[in-house]
Amino acid sequence: MNPPDPSKLLIVDDLPENLRALDALLRNDERIVFQARSGEEALALMLEHEFALAILDVQMPGMDGFELAELMRGASRTRHIPIVFVSAAGKELNYAFKGYETGAVDFLYKPLDPDAVRSKVNVFVALDQQRRETLRQMEAVERARHQQEVLLRELNETQQELQRSLRMRDEFMSLVAHELRTPLNTLYLETQMRALQLKRGILPTADPAQIGAMIKRDERQITAMIRLIDDMLDVSRMKSGKLSIRPGRVELMSLLERVVSDLALQAQAGGCLLTLVPHPPVTGWWDEFRIEQVIVNLLTNALRYGGGQPVEVSVHIDTGKVRIDVRDHGRGIAPEDMERIFEPYERGARNGDPKGLGLGLYISRQLAASHSGSLSATSTPGAGSTFSLELPVVDAGIEPAPAEACASR
Known part of the structure; x- marks a missing residue:
């Protein structure tokens, strides 16, 4: 357990020799003594520090000790500070009564009894240490409670997951x-x-x-x-992290023509017209097998969920990239399902509709990302969907560094 921080004491007197005497009497390793030669200096110090005790001289030019005490009791930051008045005036002036009226906890007359002063200050320092220790314990309990709430929340989330x-x-x-x-x-x-x-x-x-x-x-x-x-x-x-990507030079339009041709009979059996919009050759540096896998997944889904309506494949070139759009005219995808369908084991159809493991779109998006590309979808419910595969196009004369192959296919 760390030792408590020293308590802070404030002594206010307009005479330097009185300040020095009190400082020498009170200072030790458990406390820090601050000196002020006027009420204004004392108030400035109280704005910066929290004091365990304030010892105020009654008779000071300008703002006297009683006026300073009234100001302290009127401010929320300083009203809790215990006040001990010190005076050289005779007891017949009844200063003690006025001091207690302003909220003082004690009233001392000069010349001061060193043992009595030390004894009284020790009591207030001990109370301050106890108060601050209680605050530390309360803060520790609050932190523990907060940590417990966080742990319980994490536990609940883990349990739900x-x-x-x-x-x-x-x-x-x-x-x-x-x-x-x-x-x-x-x-x-x-x-x-x-x-x-x-x-x-x-x-x-x-x-x-x-x-x-x-x-x-x-x-x-x-x-x-x-x-x-x-x-x-x-x-x-x-x-x-062991999926194998083996890039090579690929002519995209030839790949798309082959895939569309292979799936033509399946489309015809479903009463669907599958077309590829003509486009000049597009050459890129990709893993041909994996790109074909993505296109087959997209077309298979379009034929499965397109309701027998036409499916169209088109290619669009932009600066440094190519986009392949697979457009169907089926019932579309609800907005709340647009991201869900890319999660593993999630399917876009339920309640007796076409079945599957729900892995195709998840795999396809991961394969797009492995080529520094992306796979996204747009849809209007009742008017079909468009899945867009976007890939970077590398200059045909530049061969990029091969991707790390971590496992065989």
Whole structure:
């Protein structure tokens, strides 16, 4: 425990020799003595310091001790300071009575008894030390109470976050089981059917078209499971900072034409017109696989939530950057959901609408950021949405330093 700060005493007398005598009598390691030769000097000191005791000479030119005491009692900062009057006048003047009327705690006559003075001052110094120690303890209790409130608030927030994480874990496991069960059930039924056909000797080996259709169905189911697993692995790598980015020179329009062509049959099956607005070639320094992954995610979402309405892909060049817009004409996104949909395991549709793990937009935004770019969305409910991928365009003649590769794909 730290030793208490010294108490401060104020002595007021117009005679320097009296001030020196009192100072020598009162000063020690537990107290600091301040001197004032007039009431004005005393008031100025009281504005700067908190005193444990004020010893005032009654008879001073200008403002006497009684007037100073009345001023002290009239101000909130100084009214609590104990006052001891000192006077060389005879007791017959009845100064003591007037002194007590002004709020003094004692009245001493000169010549002073050193032992009596020390004894009285010691009492007030002890009271001051006790008062300040009580204040310190109260402040410590208040700090402890505040810290306890902060800890309780943090504990509640942590508990809520833990409960949210547990709910997300349970929902995620349920989603994974559901999403994997669908293609697995299809593959299992296909296998059972072929086993039955083989047992009955009616396996359609002579019909290449039928065998090809079965293989394509199998490939679609296997591809769906692989994509789910890849998404989960990507999230794990992102959270651990080990996602691999391997940049190289990429011609963007060729990449977009290929992706749009690959998804054309899926769009056609949903009754949707998927178009790419023509644009001159755009060359940048990106990870082609990852950029294609983002575009596929955006287009897949647009086809899934676009309600069969047209989906349009367009490219826009600005100074030092390119923006790829994927525009659908579906029901749009509510304003309160605009940021939520970019969180992991969050989905833009509920209540029987299209399912998914809710990882695509989260992964896509992280991949955009890993290219020093961004992914954002704008939407008008009932009038569709636009997802914008913005990427820096590096001069074709300048090859930037390769990104750090922390893990294989």
